[in-house]
Amino acid sequence: MQTLHTTSLQVRDNQLWILDQQALPQQKNWLDASSVTALVDHIHALRVRGAPLIGLSASLLLALLAENGMAKSELSQALEVLRAARPTAVNLMNNLDRMKQALAQEEFVAALSAEALRLVEEDKALCDSIAQAGSELVTPGSRVLTHCNTGGLATAGVGTAIGVITRAFQQGKIEQVWVDETRPLLQGGRLTAWELAELGIPNRLICDSMAAALMAQKQVDAIWVGADRIAANGDVANKIGTYSLAVLARYHQIPFYVAAPHTTLDPHCPDGSAIPIEQRAACEVTGVSGSFGQLQWAPENTQVWNPAFDVTPAELISGWVLDTGVVTPQEVAAGYFQPR
Numbered sequence: 027m028q029t030l031h032t033t034s035l036q037v038r039d040n041q042l043w044i045l046d047q048q049a050l051p052q053q054k055n056w057l058d059a060s061s062v063t064a065l066v067d068h069i070h071a072l073r074v075r076g077a078p079l080i081g082l083s084a085s086l087l088l089a090l091l092a093e094n095g096m097a098k099s100e101l102s103q104a105l106e107v108l109r110a111a112r113p114t115a116v117n118l119m120n121n122l123d124r125m126k127q128a129l130a131q132e133e134f135v136a137a138l139s140a141e142a143l144r145l146v147e148e149d150k151a152l153c154d155s156i157a158q159a160g161s162e163l164v165t166p167g168s169r170v171l172t173h174c175n176t177g178g179l180a181t182a183g184v185g186t187a188i189g190v191i192t193r194a195f196q197q198g199k200i201e202q203v204w205v206d207e208t209r210p211l212l213q214g215g216r217l218t219a220w221e222l223a224e225l226g227i228p229n230r231l232i233c234d235s236m237a238a239a240l241m242a243q244k245q246v247d248a249i250w251v252g253a254d255r256i257a258a259n260g261d262v263a264n265k266i267g268t269y270s271l272a273v274l275a276r277y278h279q280i281p282f283y284v285a286a287p288h289t290t291l292d293p294h295c296p297d298g299s300a301i302p303i304e305q306r307a308a309c310e311v312t313g314v315s316g317s318f319g320q321l322q323w324a325p326e327n328t329q330v331w332n333p334a335f336d337v338t339p340a341e342l343i344s345g346w347v348l349d350t351g352v353v354t355p356q357e358v359a360a361g362y363f364q365p366r
């Protein structure tokens with residue numbers, strides 16, 4: 027396979043390398059992800075993360091394994107193991123369902139490589155389309171708040187919500203970005219703060235618990251978040267903490283937008299209650315980890331509830347910004363996301 031390089035993925039010398047997103051921003055470590063075991067471990071540990079990127083990394087690995095001689099039956103097993111690596115972000119399943127069709131072809135090695143590269147190029151284009159469509163909703167002088175990380179680290183392109191924010195900034199319409207640190211894994215404080223600094227976009231980091239006071243002081247003009255799965259009724263699964271932002275936004279009458287590619291849609295999922303929510307380890311809540319190692323502060327054996335995502339009901343969402351354009355609440359209520 028040709029050499030490929032995105033912000034957090036590389037294919038070189040017929041191997042897959044990933045940028046360890048748990049070590050950022052202090053360390054930029056590229057790790058080998060050239061086996062199913064290695065990539066699944068990186069995905070579980072969120073060294074590879076972000077709904078689109080998870081699907082792309084799994085697709086690229088499958089193509090590389092085929093090129094390196096893995097038999098069709100083993101590839102089929104590998105696909106199923108990769109497909110189960112994380113349960114909530116549907117991009118993984120959608121991408122691998124397309125790879126499954128390629129695997130069924132006679133010339134499956136070439137078909138898998140072509141499809142994996144096509145998915146990567148498509149995602150770059152989807153990000154650009156989302157960025158353009160979303161930026162048209164941003165009013166000049168906007169102070170926007172975002173949650174978790176939805177930039178180039180989480181996609182093959184400019185990102186989803188951060189892609190919108192970047193395009194609006196380039197259009198001179200962003201005064202500042204409020205960045206939710208996004209406990210427990212600090213995707214905002216570590217990754218979004220780093221990406222926005224690299225992009226030269228003015229930003230200020232807040233603890234998640236500060237967002238309400240900021241809105242009460244009328245310091246937020248709009249909220250932009252990503253998505254891991256969009257159900258047929260428009261409900262959205264996204265990083266834990268998104269739902270509370272949506273409730274606050276409704277109370278303070280602040281527009282709340284979801285930005286995502288169509289690969290995040292799941293028309294077979296009737297509503298948010300049917301979206302599987304990943305439960306994660308207690309140590310992520312009883313402490314914190316990063317390039318510095320592990321720091322634990324809660325008492326030994328403290329019981330924890332640690333869902334990686336929550337569900338925002340469609341009724342709290344002002345608009346769904348897809349690569350195909352902005353979808354309004356009226357269109358969603360009329361069945362826009364229903365199976366066709």
Ligand SMILES: CSC[C@H]1O[C@H](OP(=O)(O)O)[C@H](O)[C@@H]1O
Nearest residue numbers: 075076077176180252253264265
């Ligand atoms: C464009 S990334 C979408 C989505 O993925 C993130 O979750 P995680 O960091 O656990 O992979 C977050 O929910 C983003 O909004």
